[in-house]
Amino acid sequence: MKLIGVTGGIGSGKTTVCDILRSLGCAVFNADLEAKRLQETDADVIAGIKNLFGDGIYQSGVPDRKKIASIVFSDSKKLDALNRLIHPKVFALFEAAKAQAAASGKPALVKEAAILFESGGARQVDETIAVIADKAVRVKRLLERGLSEAEAEQRIAAQLSNDDLIKRADYVICNNGTLDDLKRDTAKIFHQLFEPLLKKS
């Protein structure tokens, strides 16, 4: 079974790419969703977050993510501590998902992660795909999702640039076009990933 990491900045289209890969038969593990879920359900993570940011950071069992983001933005020690709390648990969940996907005969397990390279999560996969798109295209998509232009630009600026992603990923999908373009480009990479295996057998 192949392990494929899919990453990209906010609004680039990585979730859409993972949906397409799912429709092609892959299992998908969403590391960002799992990390979010752990912050609301895992006792160690909840205690660790309260320890770092104070008990008041939780309201009705949900952490104030905006506040946490604004604190760690300018406090790298807290960011490291937060990552140390969450990433090992997400990695362990991915290992469990791997066993499950292999047992159900899936050809590939896709790991979707916004910070695949920064978190070290890329080491858990065989191949990486970066989904990129021009800033103006991403801002437009994010405005449609209810973010303000300033918020969208700030989040884009805080993430790896398209150039960095291109340097680090094995495959790059440029998602400036239509959904049909994205489906075609994703399917092309999917087939490229499996070609060497097909040739061997």
Ligand code: ATP
């Ligand atoms: P996030 O990091 O915020 O989760 P993402 O990289 O996962 O973002 P998506 O959620 O896949 O991005 O896409 C962002 C929005 O843009 C979605 O509403 C999606 O339907 C839309 N979108 C993605 N690709 C295209 C495209 N090629 N054409 C039109 N809309 C698109």
